[in-house]
Amino acid sequence: MSSQAIQTLGDFLRSRRTRLDPASFGFTGRRRTPGLRREEVAQRASISATWYTWLEQGRGGAPSPEVLERLSSALMLTDTEREHLFILGLGRPPEVRYRAVEGVSPRLQRVLDGFGTSPAIVKTATWNVVAWNRAAAVVLTDYGTLPPGERNVLRFLFGNPEVRAKQHNWEGVARFVVGTFRADVARTGIASEVSGLVDELCRNSPDFARMWHENHVLGHSDGENVKRLLHPVFGPIDMEYSLFGVDGRPDLGMIVYTPLDTDLIRRIREATG
Structure with missing residues (x-):
């Protein structure tokens, strides 16, 4: 990954983290900034808080598809946001996720x-x-x-x-x-x-x-x-x-x-x- 791509990934992760409501995930305590803390996202994604911090700071390198999936779930990303996350992190969209379908819109x-x-x-x-x-x-x-x-x-x-x-x-x-x-x-x-x-x-x-x-x-x-x-x-x-x-x-x-x-x-x- 280029340094610019790494930084763009970090900016996107930070923007998605700061929009989430801590109380809805059971996190309490006074906060100086909106959204989840970095360690809370890391906890939800089952990854190292230090490494997640590096990812946001543009120092974490290229994460694996498994880590991106966990981050997508931890940050409650939409399908479009999940695809964007993979393109930023790996340079390609994620593999297709099959869903059983009963009908159409x-x-x-x-x-x-x-x-x-x-x-x-x-x-x-x-x-x-x-x-x-x-x-x-x-x-x-x-x-x-x-x-x-x-x-x-x-x-x-x-x-x-x-x-x-x-x-x-x-x-x-x-x-x-x-x-x-x-x-x-x-x-x-x-x-x-x-x-x-x-x-x-x-x-x-x-x-x-x-x-x-x-x-x-x-x-x-x-x-x-x-x-x-x-x-x-x-x-x-x-x-x-x-x-x-x-x-x-x-x-x-x-x-x-x-x-x-x-x-x-x-x-x-x-x-x-």
Whole structure:
């Protein structure tokens, strides 16, 4: 770390420390300055008070990711502040923290709904679909009719004959999904969280077991970015798809499918009312 970066880290730590209310953490006594004392932050972070003092003074060197995590917790940092702390301390953002998600904010749902005739979904790193718009329910799957635990793309693809039959090239689609799923698991550090799902799919689907053990890793941009379906109502359809990150939630991804045919757009508009 450069001396300027070390000093910037110290300034940030001090600013976050002085905004905290000592009484809310059970610390008492008269104080000449606002916020927690340095030794109190060190106590909460389980690090040496001397070293924490050096960090604020720009003399502590580069802390480890483990220490930065403890300081983030001790100082009650927001996700944005935690990311900033890691960039100051290590020159990179922290690893993604996976969170189980039940749904999305009303604001994000309004974004999905605003796509109109373009099916759009939000998925987790475990490929659970947690939000969708009306066009997605009509063209892809009516997720609202399913229990939350069954709204998983991998379970659909490898365990649902109707979903399999709708794929123009099931083998290619399945191989792409498994490769990108493996990459998402590694990127978000959730191998333990998905081990049960992987074991279940390997037991129930020889195809999944075969593809999973091939160890292919793919990015979302590695495919042709066109989804082809043999839809039971609309017939053969082609849609371009794009993946977008969700602000502040690196464990979520929004996929938007854009119909390539004006007649299909009209029919989706009629079906969605």
